[in-house]
Amino acid sequence: MNAPDPTPPSPTVAAARRVLAEVFGYGAFRGQQQDIVEQVIDGGDALVLMPTGGGKSLCYQIPAIVRHGGGQGVTVVVSPLIALMQDQVGALDEVGVPAAFLNSSLGAQEASAVERDLLAGRLTLLYVAPERLLTPRFLAMMESLHERGLLGLFAIDEAHCVSQWGHDFREEYLGLSALHERFPAVPRIALTATADDHTRADIVERLQLQDARLFVSSFDRPNIRYTIVERDNARTQLLRFIRDEHEGDAGVIYCGSRKKVEETAAWLQDEGVPALPYHAGLDAGTRKYHQDRFLREEGLVMVATIAFGMGIDKPDVRFVAHLDLPKNIEGYYQETGRAGRDGQPADAWMTYGLADVVHQRRMIDDSPAADEFKRVQRGKLDALLALAEAHDCRRVRLLAYFGEASGPCGNCDNCLHPPTTWDSTDAARKALSCIYRFAQHGRETQGPRSFGAVHLIDVLRGKPTDKVGQYGHAGLSTFGIGADLPEAQWRAVLRQLVALGHVVAEGEYGTLALTDAARAVLRGEVRLQMRVPAAPVRGRSKRGRAGADAAGKGARSAPADLVGPQLERFEALRAWRSGVAREHNIPAYLVFNDATLVEMARRQPGTLDELGQVSGVGGRKLAAYGDALLEVLGSS
Structure with missing residues (x-):
């Protein structure tokens, strides 16, 4: 010592x-x-x-x-x-x-x-x-x-x-x-x-x-578990995440548009998840009412644009979910950092797909900003995409962005469940070749020279759609050369080609075109290693509605190792705190946060002096609440 x-x-x-x-x-x-x-x-x-x-x-x-x-x-x-x-x-x-x-x-x-x-x-x-x-x-x-x-x-x-x-x-x-x-x-x-x-x-x-x-200071938030999943059915994926991991917990779900916020909040309510919308398009009174409810009630989920959250000091937010890709790592880090401010375990969960990459790049390209600003913003987006497509520890990459060295964390999706990767070089060359053939065929026929991801995948897989027939693409040498790969895997290939800068999505419809960087891949000078797409998520979560009813509100508020009399004391303290918060018209965590209640429940102080040794109990609160707390602790 x-x-x-x-x-x-x-x-x-x-x-x-x-x-x-x-x-x-x-x-x-x-x-x-x-x-x-x-x-x-x-x-x-x-x-x-x-x-x-x-x-x-x-x-x-x-x-x-x-x-x-x-x-x-x-x-x-x-x-x-x-x-x-x-x-x-x-x-x-x-x-x-x-x-x-x-x-x-x-x-x-x-x-x-x-x-x-x-x-x-x-x-x-x-x-x-x-x-x-x-x-x-x-x-x-x-x-x-x-x-x-x-x-x-x-x-x-x-x-x-x-x-x-x-x-x-x-x-x-x-x-x-x-x-x-x-x-x-x-x-x-x-x-x-x-x-x-x-x-x-x-x-x-x-x-x-x-x-x-x-x-x-270190940017590491070791209590937050980072998970990024490929979008299959975003709503189903989100509902499974909430029901399996965070039933009854407070959380924030970020969406990229006001319309999506409204629709997602309404859908969650229909699914039995208490949720409220928040965005700048709501009138000030509604925004304040929703924010006050989120701060004062337990187990409420806020669905919001990034207009919500900066500086919100609610410590018991157990998860932050993104249904759309943020603009950069700083935004992602700031938003995910609203989870687990009390130091207890929390989740940062995100789903994203090719449309996110296309949308974010188009927003940068179409903005009226100076070229230097656009260049910096593209670099920031590329860093976020590298994080999303990483095969290794998410936390190592996240901290490295802020100049901080670290080792594998053991608490992100890639550490807990290392992804399977595959040599995707040949598949990438097929996709790039098909994009090139589209342009060549368009010049020869005076037709369109570029198409979106859906049509490209149909051609690669040899699918005889009306659009394939309309443009004569069944006659291309690349028609059907990718029939061995499922559609989900081709979506992943295209998403990663865009993320890596070999393909660019252009215009309102996100048609795909080659960049100069694609040449090295086409010539076989660069080999690519990509993630194998996860299995699609279908249907309700395994707990479903019954799990929602059984779990109840605040199911994960107490640490897992708090059992027996300690858990009873913790629940009694929370009930007392809720009453005080209502009486004072303030959020419950301003009375005492969960970490302080957990320490009280574990230590069960029996005197004012012992209670004053609990972290978070200052002189003013000891004088105001000490006797009442000792009564709760003594009777529970």
Whole structure:
């Protein structure tokens, strides 16, 4: 055992540790949190890259509390979403920290009350959207605070929004450089969960953080299991995944269009899965109602476009599913990171097919952006496709994208069930040859020179369709040369040829054409190894409706090893928490998260002192809930 460090902590670290324990109820910092907190409390700038669920909020909340206690004023937190502000302020209120937000959800009288508290120095943290922060009125208030020494810190959350290279660029973030220009002596901390090299450099330049200390935590979320499946019947595949793995769990399902969101949510409801839609086309009241239900109710599934989720702090989301391919790895990582924020096992599941690849490439090609921007976006898409088509560990490839080396994780689909691969060189050459023959035949007959995947597969398999007859393709030398392979395998070949850049899909109908890279494959200079397509999924899951009824809500909320009296205590604690949450009109996890309840159930503390040793039980919550908790633990 290592001997304890005899060096006493600095006054800054000692103060931060006291806040961590007394306010938030945690015994120790995680990872780089202590170094980040020390840097900011002492007045230094910081750029923090930390995965979702890694504890980013504490990195500015603890400095805010320490600096405010030292007479250095309020921390202004720049946040892009109303829901995130409300969530954070609610959590701070539960632990006794004076905090507020200014956004469009407040009436004039409420906003005026917040402004009075701000100018009087009564707030420790104020959350505000960038567009409000940069108004002359708000800048004047900050000038007033600064003149009186009451402007202590700027925290810029979701900092990747400032970058045009990022996956969630927001133009209003560009104006945040004014903070450094107007208040150069006020320290700043910028935080994000996702930023590749391009995005990171953009954040530094646009926010003028050249002198900031950079903190890059591991991007690994070992509790998340990554699974990517070839699309066969997406709805059937999704329903089987939910019923077999996540019956009764909270989850988020991402779709690429508003229409698909609405249709998928309605279909899930018909199948007995409690689901709600969320997208920017819904009116603000409906979006708020659905989001509030998702945060407060257990076992609800949100079907959404990417308009939903950034900054949502619900810790017990057990799965995130994608029914459409995201634009890049940053978006995929950010969205999947909304699962398992409590550190408990969670799933990131995605299904995709050739249409996704065609659609994403066409969106890039048809955009009015500059050529350099398009080039970067194609590279980002290629990296995501490489992840989707990988035969090896998904996590290794995901982390490598962010510059982090790792070994096989043992917790992704490829590690758990290594895919079978096959030498697909000959099949690829047949497909490429057929595409070439289409173009040659079209020139000779003055007809179309390119066709989509369905017709190409029909010709390769020798299927005498009306379209084959119409264009005389039965006479091509490639007609029927691929009859030995099933349709699903040909779809996989074409998808991977597009993903590898040997074939490009063009126009509104995604007709296929060769790229320069195809020549090396046709000449036999490049050999290709591809995944063998998985067996199609048909019909209902093996548990079906009976499984849904038997499982009930929250079936997987408790860890598998929590059994007997411990499980009974956990369920009793959850029931108590639900009552408190309803009484306070807040999400249940703001009372205590599941991890804290699990520790209580395991340890069964019998005194207030013992209860105070449980991670997540700070002084304010111990005083507010301690006696009630001991009663629940003693009677269960």
